[in-house]
Amino acid sequence: MSPSAARAQAEPGRRAERKFEFMEPIEDVHGAASSGALLRSLQPFGTREHFSGNETIFSEGEDSDRVFKVIAGVVRICKHSLNGGRHISDFVFPGELIGLAAYTTQPFAAEAVIPVTLASFGKCHLDRLVESDARVRTQLLSLVTASLLTAHRLQFLLGCQSARERVASFLLRLAERTHAGRGARLDLAMGRLDIADHLGLTIETVCRAISALKDEHIIAVPGPHQVILSDLGALHALAIAA
Amino acid sequence: MSPSAARAQAEPGRRAERKFEFMEPIEDVHGAASSGALLRSLQPFGTREHFSGNETIFSEGEDSDRVFKVIAGVVRICKHSLNGGRHISDFVFPGELIGLAAYTTQPFAAEAVIPVTLASFGKCHLDRLVESDARVRTQLLSLVTASLLTAHRLQFLLGCQSARERVASFLLRLAERTHAGRGARLDLAMGRLDIADHLGLTIETVCRAISALKDEHIIAVPGPHQVILSDLGALHALAIAA
DNA sequence: CGACCCCTTGACATGCATCAAAGGGAGTGG
DNA sequence: CCACTCCCTTTGATGCATGTCAAGGGGTCG
Numbered sequence A, B: 001m002s003p004s005a006a007r008a009q010a011e012p013g014r015r016a017e018r019k020f021e022f023m024e025p026i027e028d029v030h031g032a033a034s035s036g037a038l039l040r041s042l043q044p045f046g047t048r049e050h051f052s053g054n055e056t057i058f059s060e061g062e063d064s065d066r067v068f069k070v071i072a073g074v075v076r077i078c079k080h081s082l083n084g085g086r087h088i089s090d091f092v093f094p095g096e097l098i099g100l101a102a103y104t105t106q107p108f109a110a111e112a113v114i115p116v117t118l119a120s121f122g123k124c125h126l127d128r129l130v131e132s133d134a135r136v137r138t139q140l141l142s143l144v145t146a147s148l149l150t151a152h153r154l155q156f157l158l159g160c161q162s163a164r165e166r167v168a169s170f171l172l173r174l175a176e177r178t179h180a181g182r183g184a185r186l187d188l189a190m191g192r193l194d195i196a197d198h199l200g201l202t203i204e205t206v207c208r209a210i211s212a213l214k215d216e217h218i219i220a221v222p223g224p225h226q227v228i229l230s231d232l233g234a235l236h237a238l239a240i241a242a
Numbered sequence C: 001c002g003a004c005c006c007c008t009t010g011a012c013a014t015g016c017a018t019c020a021a022a023g024g025g026a027g028t029g030g
Numbered sequence D: 001c002c003a004c005t006c007c008c009t010t011t012g013a014t015g016c017a018t019g020t021c022a023a024g025g026g027g028t029c030g
Helices: A037-045 A123-132 A134-160 A163-178 A192-199 A203-215 A232-238 B037-045 B123-132 B134-160 B163-178 B192-199 B203-215 B232-238
Strands: A047-051 A056-058 A066-072 A075-080 A086-092 A109-112 A116-122 A185-187 A219-223 A226-229 B047-051 B056-058 B066-072 B075-080 B086-092 B109-112 B116-122 B185-187 B219-223 B226-229
Touching: A037 A116, A037 A123, A037 A134, A066 A123, A075 A192, A086 A134, A086 A192, A086 B134, A116 A123, A123 A134, A134 A163, A134 A192, A134 B086, A134 B134, A163 A185, A163 A192, A163 A203, A163 A226, A163 A232, A192 A203, A192 B134, A203 A219, B037 B116, B037 B123, B037 B134, B066 B123, B075 B192, B086 B134, B086 B192, B116 B123, B123 B134, B134 B163, B134 B192, B163 B185, B163 B192, B163 B203, B163 B226, B163 B232, B192 B203, B203 B219
Parallel strands: none
Antiparallel strands: A047 A116, A056 A109, A066 A116, A075 A086, A075 A109, A185 A226, A219 A226, B047 B116, B056 B109, B066 B116, B075 B086, B075 B109, B185 B226, B219 B226
16 A cells, blocks of 8 residues: 555665765766855865765754765655655755755754765854855755755656656666766666665565666666666657656 | 546636635735745836636746736736646735746736736835845745745655545645634635646546545535535645645 | 566556436526 | 536556566675
């Protein structure tokens, strides 16, 4: 009934830390709208933090007094329900920020999908910056607006699309965000279960949808964590969303 | 496959304008977080606009240069897809605002569910106010943050809950928003199709879920547009969400 | 080499979508 | 004032997409 049920992953930090070279040094490639001047100004106040795969960065309900920038790795933003359900509202890639919105208490958890390096800043520094610099204000609002837009996109996907369409949309969005245009090879840092919990499906359905797209030569799947988007036209046709 | 498909409603404005007295004069009851000082300062610049039931207020893709406050009536915020699908990301009630986020072009459409009265302001006035008043800045950010939170809630609902659970969550949320606590009688301004497109279900499934809850004496349904929440405990138990 | 974890595929079950039709309230015209 | 029509809601019958259960495969780590 409720997808993903209680088969969540193993304990944080316990799992093998696969190395994803391809994830390491990409900084601010797609960061045009994701940090820019804002974070440059914060840089002096930042401290580095490291988390291993599946480790929790912060949990739902904690105080929200820090802002994070992902330097390397991938983070998932998720909500856990009492009966074991989980929903991943977004993945966060290098160059992007976490915790900008005006929460006093975290409305969701953040967990490392693979080993992650973060820059972390006290929110007070952001507040000070916001007060003193009008450009930062504008940027802050447009970053929060962007995540609102992303949220509405996912709502549409969850409300209106079939499994195949969801997977197609997901792959396209991932391509947009991780390598803005260089070739059709895509690296999936997250596992099938993460994808399933993000798309509101089960892991089996995600597998089947991927296999189906593969059989139709719309994508190629050299390994569980690599996808090649062979037929972008067909993918876009599936992801008819707005 | 895709819910709601192409059975959207009739032409804007053509439908009968049912009167919903109960919706008229409720102003700023739940507005604690929804307008407050911000709009009071904007008041002098506002003009009144009226829309009849099912009329379009603005469409997706239009320029986004105005901010609206709902004075009376109910507005739905929705996205239409090319193949006739529709998703309603939110309903907007009296006292609440539309268009605060930093969009340059509308990412969604706004339509009157029932006859609506709006106060409308040029965004430039808001910008000016934001520059001059730090309190307004804080409030603006927390309003946008609030809608981000709402969006994540709906994502969870769409990703993890069954039809019954969705309807239960919806009714509870509606109760929260429309009458903060006075009795368990609930007025549904929107029709079943609107509810379906909001919850990612079909109209028939919504009907059946409501009937089921009625048969179990969890709610009572005096008419299609009135619901009495008889067993709040059971409803909360269904809406296990976070 | 063995254990574990994740991915994949198959067989089956079911919740919800789809198709179809009847009931009820509101506005309209006779 | 009544009959008609339209639209929305409700309920029933059926089918399908996806969830559930189960088992095997392949990589990685110890």
